Amino acid sequence: MGKFVEMDHPLIQHKLTMIRQKNVGTKDFRALVDEIAMLMTYEASRDLQLEDVVIETPVATTTKMQLAGKKLAVVPILRAGLGMVDGIVQLIPAAKIGHIGMYRDEETLEPVEYFIKLPEDIDQRDVLLVDPMLATGGSAKDAISALKKRGAKNIKLITLVSAPEGVKAVQDAHPDVDIYTGSLDDSLNENGYIVPGLGDAGDRLFGTM
Numbered sequence: 030m031g032k033f034v035e036m037d038h039p040l041i042q043h044k045l046t047m048i049r050q051k052n053v054g055t056k057d058f059r060a061l062v063d064e065i066a067m068l069m070t071y072e073a074s075r076d077l078q079l080e081d082v083v084i085e086t087p088v089a090t091t092t093k094m095q096l097a098g099k100k101l102a103v104v105p106i107l108r109a110g111l112g113m114v115d116g117i118v119q120l121i122p123a124a125k126i127g128h129i130g131m132y133r134d135e136e137t138l139e140p141v142e143y144f145i146k147l148p149e150d151i152d153q154r155d156v157l158l159v160d161p162m163l164a165t166g167g168s169a170k171d172a173i174s175a176l177k178k179r180g181a182k183n184i185k186l187i188t189l190v191s192a193p194e195g196v197k198a199v200q201d202a203h204p205d206v207d208i209y210t211g212s213l214d215d216s217l218n219e220n221g222y223i224v225p226g227l228g229d230a231g232d233r234l235f236g237t238m
């Protein structure tokens with residue numbers, strides 16, 4: 030079974046508490062999502078491979094560590110995942126970016142895929158799949174399947190807020206995928222919204238309420 034990590038860093042908790050509040054507007058919401066994504070990347074990149082490199086400081090020659098150059102791709106699930114990309118890419122500027130467009134049918138809650146564009150060598154890249162919300166898990170499950178169909182093997186899912194139902198759905202369908210989340214919330218309501226959650230992440234990011 031892949032890892033399940035609920036990030037309990039005080040800065041992540043504090044910023045999540047801020048964006049959960051209904052009176053926080055689009056500008057602050059967007060900035061905070063970006064910051065939280067960056068903080069989560071710090072933890073989710075903990076097992077990136079390092080290699081030795083010989084360098085010269087002004088004082089001596091020494092052998093130190095650098096990133097082993099394993100290729101990464103950041104893949105947001107549109108729309109809401111877009112809000113996490115900048116924060117991640119600030120820490121990992123060499124990452125390529127793919128896009129998976131998906132929306133949840135409001136009646137059935139089933140995901141509908143409408144766009145997919147990935148780096149050509151996605152089969153050789155480790156993938157950070159990002160979406161603020163993991164609710165029923167339908168969107169994440171289908172996005173992971175779409176990535177695997179194109180050869181991606183090492184996939185980590187990064188979400189800000191998750192429902193237990195969504196975590197279980199992803200773990201059952203894709204037990205090899207590690208899940209990093211800012212908060213494991215209580216439940217889903219009858220409309221498929223995470224409780225307490227933060228509402229509709231895409232609408233709050235883009236001001237489309």
Ligand SMILES: O=P(O)(O)OC[C@H]1O[C@H](OP(=O)(O)OP(=O)(O)O)[C@H](O)[C@@H]1O
Pocket residue numbers: 106107108109110131132133134138140160161162163164165166167168169195221229230231232
């Ligand atoms: O786990 P699930 O039940 O599939 O729900 C989660 C999905 O729902 C939201 O997207 P939405 O359909 O609202 O699209 P948007 O990002 O364009 O607003 C969210 O960003 C996830 O992609």
Ligand SMILES: O=c1cc[nH]c(=O)[nH]1
Pocket residue numbers: 109162164221222223224226227228229230231
């Ligand atoms: O609570 C939820 C569930 C799905 N999508 C969201 O944006 N929020």
Ligand SMILES: [Mg+2]
Pocket residue numbers: 109229230231232
């Ligand atoms: Mg939405």
